[in-house]
Amino acid sequence: MSENRTEIASLGEFGLIEHLTKNFETQQASTVVSVGDDAAVIDHFGKQTVVTTDLLIEGIHFDLMYTPLKHLGYKSVVVNVSDIYAMNATPTQITMSIGISNRFSLEALDEFYEGVYLACEKYGVDLIGGDTSASQKGFIISVTAIGEVSPGQFVQRSTANVGDLVCVSGDLGGAFLGLTLLEREKKIYLESPQVQPDLENESYIVGRLLKPEARKDIIQFFEQQQIRPTAMMDVSDGISSEILHICRQSKTGCRLFEEKLPIAEPSRAAAFKFGLDPTVCALNGGEDYELIFTLKQEDHEKITLNEEISVIGYITDLEEGHKLQTKGGNVFNITAQGWNAFHK
């Protein structure tokens, strides 16, 4: 945090928007009109437009006690562009609306927007509009991401076929273990503020939670290799929940294999430290922002060279149910225990 504190009311709404957007230059040729009018104008030149939106609320989706504002700004963009990649599309623009209580200074907002702009730069998207408002309580963030795709090349959740391979990018469970660690440290801090947090060797899982990345590289790899997944979505609630969405919408069953679930070594170590089963963390932990997708078997060879992609199972007939085969050979039903904001 900066030492200065500028009250946001001293700028007014239009002064604030001007302040927050003045140094940002658009990168996309498709951005015809950006911030500063009733609406923005986009020309996707014959491509199809892809749209997704997310609402993030302090105390529900994030805890500012252990979330730096810059990371929060970055993550707000990433979780939305991740949904665009999950359609096999390329993100091109975002709008960003925020509601802030008077406990936030202009310097705090600047930190948040530093993260926003960093993510915009990294993913090549333009910030083309938004809304700034007071809130009665806490920090509210609403992001809409827009992308483009060649006509008909988008990939939905409902189009997996029996026999397809089930694949996932990167590794699973890390963000959930990062959250578990930070919640634990928060509890210790609230009880004994003099105890210093023990985050040594935990930078991997903490990073997975606080600064996730969207899998632009996987979508680029698909394009280079001329692979089109049969179905795809991003992993925000946990792969148990996501594979059940794909199967329900595609009217299929599935069989996943515990031994194939990609779990990073630091995640495995953290799980053991907290007395948790790494497999359960990988299946039910949310916010990894990896991609889960299904592929025709004939595309298998194309993906073997990409170490960032794991085959974790296959799609079956609906009648065969939704099964996980354990390392010991037992078979369980997959149930969604994913994150549900309404039960928190």
Place this chain on the structure above:
Amino acid sequence: MSENRTEIASLGEFGLIEHLTKNFETQQASTVVSVGDDAAVIDHFGKQTVVTTDLLIEGIHFDLMYTPLKHLGYKSVVVNVSDIYAMNATPTQITMSIGISNRFSLEALDEFYEGVYLACEKYGVDLIGGDTSASQKGFIISVTAIGEVSPGQFVQRSTANVGDLVCVSGDLGGAFLGLTLLEREKKIYLESPQVQPDLENESYIVGRLLKPEARKDIIQFFEQQQIRPTAMMDVSDGISSEILHICRQSKTGCRLFEEKLPIAEPSRAAAFKFGLDPTVCALNGGEDYELIFTLKQEDHEKITLNEEISVIGYITDLEEGHKLQTKGGNVFNITAQGWNAFHK
């Protein structure tokens, strides 16, 4: 309100989305993929895409003590499609995200969505996505509206020219007077709950606040008459504030005439009743959702037949300042006293 109360937690997030969207059919040919995937897909078939977004927060932008939820749902859509019309474009899709505390039941949400769907039907837009979340406090609404326009036919704020006519649709100040009335009645009610509200003869101004309409008819009229305004925006903060935006972005001055400001008879009567100057209400009252636009003088004849359009002044050189000429012949500087959420 219905007599039944269903807890939202009993459905879960996906059950809730399914419940809220199950009866809605898309109307736009451009809606390729709608609700139920990571993102929606739109194909505007060679047209340009127009995007705007608004964040509405209980206690800041609306008061549920006198705002029926159905009206709130309707208005949330209208204020966004109004921004699309203000670009001289046609709204085609919206996304709707909501955050709700557990004080809201499923029946309450259903009322809100009744209004949303009514507005979608009236303006011919498809609801293609969104997000539902718990909130720590109050009701939070974030809407993004998407529209289309023939390439290059959009109208910005920055393109008014010296000599252009300044025009406004409909009449001004009504929504502000409706707000004044309802705030007064709320105060009376809180002090003496047995007193019945005195809303007789006030349905016009209350309607202007609670159920505004966007000026689709004006944009259609422009198309029929082959008129393209030189600059345009919608009236959300009051025309003082809006004309200053147009002049600042166009680097011009303006002269408006008090006697030309369109004020409906019920608004004028209400202003006198409250001891307010109707002209001040028309200049500085927000939320009328009319269109303010500038026209080439040669288009004057084309608009004379449309009773919904008033010429209220003209654009001048920047050096001549931003002036209002009163009925008595005095000339004042126009200053923006529009609504500012950060000073509330």
